[in-house]
Amino acid sequence: MRVLLGLLLAGGAVLPAVPAQAAIEPVAHTDAVRPDDPGYARQWGITRTHVNDAWSTVRGSSGVTIAIVDTGVNRLPDLAPRMLTGHDFVNDDDDPADDNGHGTMAAGVAAATGNNKTGVAGVCWSCKILPVKVLNAKGDGGYDTIAEGIRYAADQGAAIISLSLGGSEKSQILSDAVSYADQKGSLVVAAAGNAGSPLPHYPAAIPSVLSVGGVDQQDHRYSWSNYGSWVNVTAPGCNLAQRRDGVTDEYCGTSSATPFVAGVAGLLASTDPAPTAAQIRVALTGGRLDALRSLAALPYAGDKTKPVLAFGATPAQARGVVTVTAAAADQHGVSRVELYAGGKLIGTDVSAPYTFRWQSAPRNGVVPLDLRAYDRAGNLTQTRRYVRADNLAPAVKLAKAATSVTVRATDASGIARLELVVNGKVTSRYSGSVRKFSVPARAKNVQVRAYDKAGNVRVAGVRR
Structure with a gap:
C-alpha cells in the first residue's frame, strides 16, 4: 500500500507529495550557551525550548546513537565525524548517501555539531548519527522497507529512532517493527504529518511511538501540522539545517519538528543515571517541548554528577x-x-x-x-x-598655610580623588593622594574630601 508524506520547505511551499509506505558529555558551563555557528542567530527554536540552557550541563554523549530513518544522510563536515556506517535498504548496500536531501536536513536538526563556526547548531552535539536509507531519491518507500530500517536501527543499538515520514493508514508490519524497537530499548519518534488534520498518521499514531506536531515561535500550531489527542508533543516546526550540498536553508514541517525532539531525547539519554526509553518518553510528553522541564522530569535517584x-x-x-x-x-x-x-x-x-x-x-x-x-x-x-x-574611610592629614592647604590621604584600597569644598561648593578636584589646594583668603567654610577606591569618603574641615 502506498501513502503520501507532505514535505514543507522555506516559505511554506509544499513539494510534490512524497510516497512512503507506512506498514552526554557533561560540560562545565553555567550560562545559557550561544554557539558560534553562522546560522544560530536564526535558530529561534533552540532558545524557545530552552535547549541552549540545557547545553550548560549536557550536550549529548558518544554513547548515545540517534538513527535517522529517511532518505539517507550525506557526510557533511557538520555531521561526518559522528556518523556511523549505516545501511541503504533501497539499494541494499552500506552506502546510505542522501539523493533527496530530506534525511540530511533531518540529521542536521537533530545532531549537527555546535560551536564549530559551521552551518547550524544541532540539538545533540555529541550523539552518534546512524543513517538508515529507506526512501529513494523521490522520497518513495514501502512499509516493508521502513520496517526493516526500524528493526535495523534497533539492532544497532540506537537509543532514539527518528522517522520524518508516515501515512494515513495503519500497518501491522510497522506496528511489529515498533514493538521490536521497544523491546530493544529504543525510543521511536515520528512525525504527526502535514495535512492539517486530526486524523491519525502512522507510524506516529502507534501508541508507543512519540508523535510530534509542529508549532511556531508563539507556540501556535502551524496550520499544516496534524493534531489530536494522539499527538504527544509539539516542537519548533521550522528549523535551519544544511541541505545535502551543505547550503543552509529553512526546513519546515513535522519532518523538521521530529528530529528536533529526537535531538532533545538524545540529550536526555546522555544523562546520569541513564534513563530508559519509557522514562524519556514520559519526560518529553505533554505540550510544547521544553528541554529543561524534560531534564527535570527524569528520575534522578543514583545521580552522581555534581552541578x-x-x-x-x-x-x-x-x-x-x-x-x-x-x-x-x-x-x-x-x-x-x-x-x-x-x-x-x-x-x-x-x-x-x-x-x-x-x-x-x-x-x-x-x-x-x-x-x-x-x-x-x-x-x-x-x-x-x-x-x-573596605568600609573604612581614608586617613587625612592637612598642612595649612595662609592661602593654601596641603592634603595627604592614605587608604588600603588606594585614593581615588581629593576635593576642595569652599562655602558648600566643590571648587577643585584632583585624582591622587597628595595635593596642595589654593584657598581664597576670605573663605569662611572650607572642607577637604578624600575618596578611596571603594567609595568611602572622609571629610576634614579646614580651620582658618
Missing part, C-alpha cells in the same frame, strides 16, 4: 551592601544555591538567576566568599572567591 557552578557579577572590592550573583546548572536541576561570607551563611536562593545581597560592613580586609550548589540528588559543588572588604 556546575560559577560566580557571576562580584566586585573585587566590597563596601556596604553589595550584590553577588551566581550561575549554576545541573542535568536534573539545581535545588538551591547558598552564599557564605567568612564561613557565615548569607543567603539561599532556589531559582535562577541566583542573586544575593551581602552587607560587608563592618568588615575590613580580605573575606572569603563561598558558593555552594546542591542538585536534586544532594550532590554538592563549592567554589570560592576572595573579596577585599
